[in-house]
Amino acid sequence: MADQKIPQVTAKRLPLYYRYLEKLHVIGKQRISSSELSDALQIDPATIRRDLSYLGELGKKGYGYNVTYLLQFLRDFLKQDEVTSVVLIGVGNLGTALLRYNFYRSHNTKIVAGFDRDSSKVGTDIDGITVYDMDRLEDVIQLHQVEVAILTVPVNFAQQTADFIIQKGIRGILNFTPARLTAPAHVRIHNIDLTVELQTLIYFLKNFPVIEDIQEPEPT
Amino acid sequence: MADQKIPQVTAKRLPLYYRYLEKLHVIGKQRISSSELSDALQIDPATIRRDLSYLGELGKKGYGYNVTYLLQFLRDFLKQDEVTSVVLIGVGNLGTALLRYNFYRSHNTKIVAGFDRDSSKVGTDIDGITVYDMDRLEDVIQLHQVEVAILTVPVNFAQQTADFIIQKGIRGILNFTPARLTAPAHVRIHNIDLTVELQTLIYFLKNFPVIEDIQEPEPT
DNA sequence: AATATCTTGTGATAAGGTTCACATAAACCG
């Protein structure tokens, strides 16, 4: 299998390539080179070629990549035709925003239900997604074959909620809480810590000298 | 200066250490070892020691780290006492949620204003943060010495909005749009692409064999 | 006070990722 050894960072970039190729396809562009992709996506062309070479020899020397072919290849590779059902746990500010975020539009991911302990939220409907009590999690997971959850509960409930949903069958968690969750090895957790992201950006801004904008290099 | 050569990844972990130390301090814990920190934060103890060693020799052999001392050191290092003012551009679903997110509570970051083109949003107040028209950006930036913006506009306005705010003096952008922004070298951009995060999590879940949970190793 | 235990800080090594630079082959052009 080609997908045995893809670096984590490459896996994160493939959707970017896919999305940009979709755009190119819509406007009718036939071919694209790694350097054009580089200009559009701000990724080094060698990195792009390396990434794509993990999947096979998808380009042609002196030509570049055929947009339709590469798009189709990535569609298959990223299984863009299979829709993956996801649940969201914790319908607060951020949770509500994510329910409305519409991951589904032109993507292969769909939030099928929200969950909250707060009875005033249970039964409501946010952009067509129903909010259930946590008790119903097991049913919904079984019905929709859900394995992935977005976790947006308050930080002090994060670990216990994680334990609960893992016990009900969740294997992947996109954790928006600042808590560093403990979980069995079969569970994959990706953390998005908004505070840290903001703080780190500020840290680098404050601690590194203002880089003068690079001049156009002399043409050779 | 000690902060000349800190790896990017270390800078992202320091706030985690800081937050956990705050908790320890509150409960009155005096000392902490890298292995205890490791258990709590799910970061290899050697990595923690390496991270802290970039800042100096903060621990003591056979003892660990003094919580109060390390906390104070990190507070200074991360300039937790200086509040950095930030603006948010694009008061939609996600933007509104982030305005309410309260980065300020126990952190050194404060969103001082929201901005939107939509006149029905202008003048409203979300958790005490006023939403202004984009025309007012320059004034607010000058008044609060703002250099950092959170960008939550629709993707098709992302680049033009970025160009505009950079021209007004913004030097750091936390970009929540899926657009890959082009900017002068002096501008620092951190991307948080929610769709990609979710897709990547799913990708790894689908493509890697279920890892059996690790058994407790035999005690030596 | 001697011994056993603990835990740091770090040299060395491994792992993961990026970029260079070029052989190779296709495309383009006159």
Add this chain to the structure above:
DNA sequence: CGGTTTATGTGAACCTTATCACAAGATATT
């Protein structure tokens, strides 16, 4: 159709980050 240009795929070099493993110093114990 031969020469020039273009652009891939990849070996090798490089850079960044993570982890191992241990000397050395501090603590704890008897």
